[in-house]
Ligand code: FES
């Protein structure tokens with residue numbers, strides 16, 4: 190799948206992966222396995238045991254090791270095989286290692302680095318939501334199209350009075366609007382000329398926010414594969430810090446967001462399946478400025494991700510011998 194090179198992608202909410210749990214999820218066009226040690230540290234790898242290629246996500250944690258369900262081989266977070274029950278005396282080959290991914294956990298999300306460069310040391314860039322609570326507000330909404338189509342839907346201001354005529358679009362004064370676009374590195378900001386307040390901000394490769402009054406709406410566009418994605422929506426509100434009240438406000442905003450996103454989904458799913466391209470044949474107009482900016486931003490940053498298959502071990506090593514690397 191084509192993804193933006195050398196960026197952190199949000200792939201999961203931290204709450205989806207408990208301590209001592211193993212989780213299999215399709216993300217970024219690949220079957221991935223996620224697991225979390227008792228210390229809380231999370232890991233991700235290709236969901237394929239190096240031995241006979243069954244899914245590790247059907248396995249379990251044994252202490253802090255991920256155990257394959259097929260023959261009980263165990264793997265540490267770094268990907269090293271530490272136990273081979275059929276051959277307890279044998280030295281374990283380096284080829285019996287997991288294809289691990291650079292993972293970071295920050296701001297209540299799990300992020301994966303696309304490379305090819307080494308992942309940077311610090312946390313992925315995020316917004317300063319200190320003083321705000323997103324408790325209870327999270328929604329996960331699947332959409333049957335590329336995440337790039339869903340991003341563009343959130344960069345599109347002129348659909349509001351039509352798609353959202355009965356909800357948020359009621360507040361748009363007129364469908365006629367000039368849309369100003371500002372590109373700053375990986376950030377695309379936009380503003381409708383009818384309004385004095387700033388419009389949404391897209392932060393490449395897959396997050397977005399919009400201030401509506403005192404609250405922030407937040408979206409992550411999580412790629413599943415080339416034709417499927419999930420929104421992870423949150424509302425960050427500054428009113429309530431007492432947890433039960435914050436949670437209740439979160440649930441109310443989630444119900445309203447669910448309705449609004451439900452209005453968008455038929456539009457996004459009604460577009461051709463697959464990632465957007467700069468020269469698509471669509472007839473774009475001036476108010477599509479943020480969409481054109483997004484397509485230009487993507488153009489030279491995409492790469493095919495991942496490139497794992499070179500690392501697979503040869504299938505015909507003599508019985509009992511560890512597989513040889515790179516045969
Ligand atoms: S397939 Fe995983 S241990 Fe054999």
Ligand SMILES: [Fe+2]
Nearest residue numbers: 342348352453
């Ligand atoms: Fe919309």
